[in-house]
Amino acid sequence: MLLTGMIESLINIFNAAILFYVLLVGSSYFILALISINGLSGYLKENAFIDYNLIKSSSLAPALTVIAPAYNEGLNIKENVHSLLNLNYNNYEVIVVNDGSKDNTIDVLIKSFDLEKIDYKYNERIPTKKIKGIYKSKNPAFHNLYIADKENGGKADALNVGMNISSNPYIICIDADCVIHQDALLILAKPLLEKSDKYVIATGGVVRIANSCVITAGGLTEINAPKNLLARIQVIEYLRAFLLARMAWGKLDGLLLISGAFGLFDKEIAIKCGGYNHKTVGEDMELVVRMRRYMLENKLKYSVSYIPNPLCWTEAPESFAVLLKQRSRWTRGTMETLWIHRAMFLNPRYKILGLLSVPYWFIFEYMAPIIEVIGLIITLFFAFLGILSFQYFLLLLAFVYSFAVMFSILTLLTEEYTYHQYGRIKDFTRLLIAVFVEPIYFHLFTVYAALLGNWEKIKGKKAWGDMQRTGFQKAEEKK
Amino acid sequence: MTGFLFLLNNELPLRSALLYSIYLFIGCGIFFLVLLAISRLKKIKDRKQLEKYTAVIDRLFYAVLFGNSPVHNILEAEKYRSIFKDKKFREMLIQNVTQLHLNYTGPSRLKLEDFYRKSGLINISYEKLKSKHWDKKCEGIRELSRLNVKEAFYDMYMCMWHPHDTLKLEALLGLIRLEGVDGLGIIHDYPDTINDWIQVNLLYEIDKADFKAQKSFTDLLNSKNDSVVVLGLRLSAKFNHIENVALIRELKLSSLSENIRTAADLALQKLPSSDIYTL
Numbered sequence: 001m002l003l004t005g006m007i008e009s010l011i012n013i014f015n016a017a018i019l020f021y022v023l024l025v026g027s028s029y030f031i032l033a034l035i036s037i038n039g040l041s042g043y044l045k046e047n048a049f050i051d052y053n054l055i056k057s058s059s060l061a062p063a064l065t066v067i068a069p070a071y072n073e074g075l076n077i078k079e080n081v082h083s084l085l086n087l088n089y090n091n092y093e094v095i096v097v098n099d100g101s102k103d104n105t106i107d108v109l110i111k112s113f114d115l116e117k118i119d120y121k122y123n124e125r126i127p128t129k130k131i132k133g134i135y136k137s138k139n140p141a142f143h144n145l146y147i148a149d150k151e152n153g154g155k156a157d158a159l160n161v162g163m164n165i166s167s168n169p170y171i172i173c174i175d176a177d178c179v180i181h182q183d184a185l186l187i188l189a190k191p192l193l194e195k196s197d198k199y200v201i202a203t204g205g206v207v208r209i210a211n212s213c214v215i216t217a218g219g220l221t222e223i224n225a226p227k228n229l230l231a232r233i234q235v236i237e238y239l240r241a242f243l244l245a246r247m248a249w250g251k252l253d254g255l256l257l258i259s260g261a262f263g264l265f266d267k268e269i270a271i272k273c274g275g276y277n278h279k280t281v282g283e284d285m286e287l288v289v290r291m292r293r294y295m296l297e298n299k300l301k302y303s304v305s306y307i308p309n310p311l312c313w314t315e316a317p318e319s320f321a322v323l324l325k326q327r328s329r330w331t332r333g334t335m336e337t338l339w340i341h342r343a344m345f346l347n348p349r350y351k352i353l354g355l356l357s358v359p360y361w362f363i364f365e366y367m368a369p370i371i372e373v374i375g376l377i378i379t380l381f382f383a384f385l386g387i388l389s390f391q392y393f394l395l396l397l398a399f400v401y402s403f404a405v406m407f408s409i410l411t412l413l414t415e416e417y418t419y420h421q422y423g424r425i426k427d428f429t430r431l432l433i434a435v436f437v438e439p440i441y442f443h444l445f446t447v448y449a450a451l452l453g454n455w456e457k458i459k460g461k462k463a464w465g466d467m468q469r470t471g472f473q474k475a476e477e478k479k
Numbered sequence: 480m481t482g483f484l485f486l487l488n489n490e491l492p493l494r495s496a497l498l499y500s501i502y503l504f505i506g507c508g509i510f511f512l513v514l515l516a517i518s519r520l521k522k523i524k525d526r527k528q529l530e531k532y533t534a535v536i537d538r539l540f541y542a543v544l545f546g547n548s549p550v551h552n553i554l555e556a557e558k559y560r561s562i563f564k565d566k567k568f569r570e571m572l573i574q575n576v577t578q579l580h581l582n583y584t585g586p587s588r589l590k591l592e593d594f595y596r597k598s599g600l601i602n603i604s605y606e607k608l609k610s611k612h613w614d615k616k617c618e619g620i621r622e623l624s625r626l627n628v629k630e631a632f633y634d635m636y637m638c639m640w641h642p643h644d645t646l647k648l649e650a651l652l653g654l655i656r657l658e659g660v661d662g663l664g665i666i667h668d669y670p671d672t673i674n675d676w677i678q679v680n681l682l683y684e685i686d687k688a689d690f691k692a693q694k695s696f697t698d699l700l701n702s703k704n705d706s707v708v709v710l711g712l713r714l715s716a717k718f719n720h721i722e723n724v725a726l727i728r729e730l731k732l733s734s735l736s737e738n739i740r741t742a743a744d745l746a747l748q749k750l751p752s753s754d755i756y757t758l
Contacts, residue, residue: 015493045614046614046645048614049614049617049621049645049648049649050645054679054680054683055679057683057686058679058682058683060675060678060679060682061679190676193674193675193676193679194644194674194675194676195674195675196672196674196706197672391494392493392494392497395494395497395498395501396497398497398501399497399500399501399504402500402501402504402505402508403500403504405504405508406504406505406507406508406511409508409511409512409515410507410511412511412515413511413514413515413518416515416518416519417518420522428515428519
C-alpha cells in the first residue's frame with residue numbers, strides 16, 4: 001500500500017517536472033518569438049527609409065577587414081574569394097587564411113589570383129601557429145586581397161592570424177565556404193556609423209542555407225528550398241533560430257552568440273580580450289561572451305547589434321554523418337563556453353547576460369536534450385513496470401508535436417511577411433513538408449548528436465572534425 | 480501553482496488541458512497557414528494591380544508633361560476619374576511624381592510640382608506629416624520636401640525634436656532639400672547628437688542636389704554640440720570655406736573632443752591654402 005503510494009507520488013512528480021519543463025520551454029520560445037516579431041516589424045519599417053548605397057560613396061565609411069579562414073576548401077575557394085572581392089563597399093580588405101589545408105586550396109588561390117609571396121612584418125599581437133608566407137596578387141584588380149598560408153591550428157587560430165594582419169579597426173569573420181550578400185558590408189557598417197559614445201563591439205547577421213540555390217560569379221542569383229530533406233529541415237531550423245530567437249536576444253541586449261559564419265567585431269577590443277580561444281570548438285560564442293564580459297567588467301559603454309537581413313548563405317550538411325560531427329561540436333562548444341564563463345551564471349554584475357542569457361543557454365539549450373533523454377528513459381522504465389499511462393504519454397507527445405509544427409509554421413509566416421525569400425509554391429510546399437517531418441525525423445537525431453557531444457567532451461575530444469562539402473550549385477551546372 | 484498541482488493530481492482535467500492545448504496549437508497552425516495563403520494571394524493581386532496602374536500612370540504623366548491640358552481637365556477625364564479615387568493608385572501617383580521630379584529639371588519639374596498641388600496629392604502628404612506615426616511622418620516629409628513644398632518647412636523643423644532617430648534624420652534631409660545647405664544653420668543649437676550615419680546622409684543629399692553654400696559655417700563651428708561642430712568642419716572642408724581656418728586650427732589644438740580634433744585636422748588637410756594659416 002505504502003509502496004503503491006510512493007510510486008504514485010513519484011509518477012506525479014515526474015509528470016509535473018516534465019510538463020513544467022515543456023511549458024517553460026514552449027512559453028520561452030513564444031515570448032522570444034513575440035519580441036522578435038515586434039523587433040522585425042520595427043526594423044523593416046525603419047529600413048524602408050534607408051539607402052545603404054550612400055555609404056558606398058562616403059569617405060566616412062568605416063574601414064573593414066574580411067577574414068576568411070580556409071581549410072580544405074579547394075572545391076569552392078576561387079568562387080568564394082571572387083564573391084568577397086566583389087562586395088559593394090569602398091573601404092575594405094580581404095584576408096584569406098589557409099589553415100594548413102591538406103588539399104589544393106593554396107595552389108588554387110595562387111593560380112586563380114596570380115599571387116606572389118611578399119615580405120611582411122608579421123606583428124603577432126595574438127600568439128598563433130607559424131606563418132609559412134603571406135601573399136599578395138600581382139594583379140592590381142585584387143589589390144585589397146591578402147592570403148596568409150600557415151600551419152594548421154584550427155579555425156580560431158586562423159582567425160587570430162587574420163586579426164594580427166588586419167590594418168583596419170573592424171574585422172568581419174566569415175567561413176570561406178559562405179556566400180555573402182552583395183550589400184552585406186554596407187548593412188553592417190550602418191551600426192558603426194550610428195555609434196556615438198559607445199563601442200559597437202560586435203554585429204551579427206542572419207545566416208541562411210544555400211543548398212540548391214544557384215551561385216553565379218560568386219554571388220547568389222537564385223534562391224531555392226533545398227532538394228535534400230535534411231538540408232531543407234535545417235532551413236526551418238535556421239529561420240527559427242535567426243528570425244524568432246536571436247532577433248529577440250538582440251532586442252533584449254542579451255545576445256551571446258554571433259554565428260562564426262558571419263560576424264563583425266571591434267578589432268582592438270577583440271585583441272585586448274585575447275582574440276579567438278583556440279582551446280574551444282565554440283570559439284564564435286566564446287569570443288562574444290568574453291568581449292561582453294570584458295566591457296562589463298571594465299565598465300565600458302558598448303553595444304552588440306543584430307541585423308535580421310539575410311546577409312550570409314552557407315552550405316548545410318546533407319548527410320547524417322557530417323551533421324552529427326557539426327552538432328556534437330556545437331554541443332561541445334556550448335559546454336566549453338558555459339564552463340569558461342560559469343562565473344556569469346546568475347551573477348547580477350553581468351546584468352541581463354548573467355541573469356537571463358547564460359541561465360537560458362544552460363537550461364534550455366544545453367540541458368534540453370539531456371532532460372529529454374532522461375524523460376524518455378523514465379518513460380520506458382514506467383512502461384516496463386506497466387505503470388505508464390499511455391493515454392497521457394501520447395497526449396504529451398501530441399502536445400509537443402503540435403506545438404513544434406505550429407511554431408515552425410509561425411516561422412514560415414514571419415519569413416513570408418519579412419524577407420519573402422521562398423516565393424515559389426514549389427519551395428513553400430517543400431518547406432511545409434519539412435515542418436511536419438522535422439520533429440520526428442530530425443529532432444531525435446539532434447538529441448543524439450548533443451548527447452554524443454557530451455560524451456566526446458567527457459572523453460576529452462578537442463578536434464573539429466572534417467566537414468565534407470559538396471559545393472554550391474553553379475549557374476552553368478544548372479543549365 | 481495550486482492550479483497546476485490540482486491538474487496533476489486529477490488526471491481528467493490534466494488530459495483535458497492537454498487536449499485543448501493541442502486543439503489550440505492545431506487551430507493556430509491552420510490560422511497561420513491561412514494568413515500565409517492570404518499574404519501570397521495579396522502579393523499576386525498587388526502585382527497585377529501594379530502592372531495595370533503603371534500603364535495608366537505612364538499615360539497620365541505623358542499628358543501632364545507633354546500635353547497642353549490643365550491638370551484639372553486631365554484628372555476629370557473618364558479614364559482617370561474613377562481610378563483616382565483608389566487610395567493605392569494615389570499612393571503610386573505620389574511615388575511616381577516624386578521619382579519623376581528627381582529626373583526632370585526646368586519647366587517639366589515645375590509642371591510636376593503643379594500637378595502635385597492641383598491634383599490634391601499634396602494634401603495626402605500633409606496628412607502623413609501630421610500623422611501620429613513616425614513612419615508616416617517620414618513619408619510625408621520625403622514627399623513634400625522632394626516636391627519642393629516650402630510651406631512645410633516649419634512642420635518638418637518641428638519633427639527634428641521627435642524621439643525617433645529616423646524621423647529626425649528625415650526632417651534634417653527635408654530641411655536641406657527645401658532650403659539648401661544654408662538651411663542647416665538652424666541646427667547650431669540642436670541638442671541631440673548628429674551621428675556619422677546622419678552626417679553621411681546629409682552630405683550625400685548635398686552632393687546629390689549639388690547645393691552651393693552661400694554662408695560660412697561659423698555658427699555650426701561655434702556650436703556647443705560636438706557633433707554639430709564636426710558637421711560644420713566637414714562642410715567647411717567640402718565647400719572649401721577658408722574664412723574659418725583660424726577657428727578650425729583652434730579647434731584642432733584646443734578642443735576637448737577627439738572627434739572634433741580629428742575632423743578639424745582632416746578639414747585643414749583638405750582646405751586649399753590653409754597652410755598659410757597653419758605656418
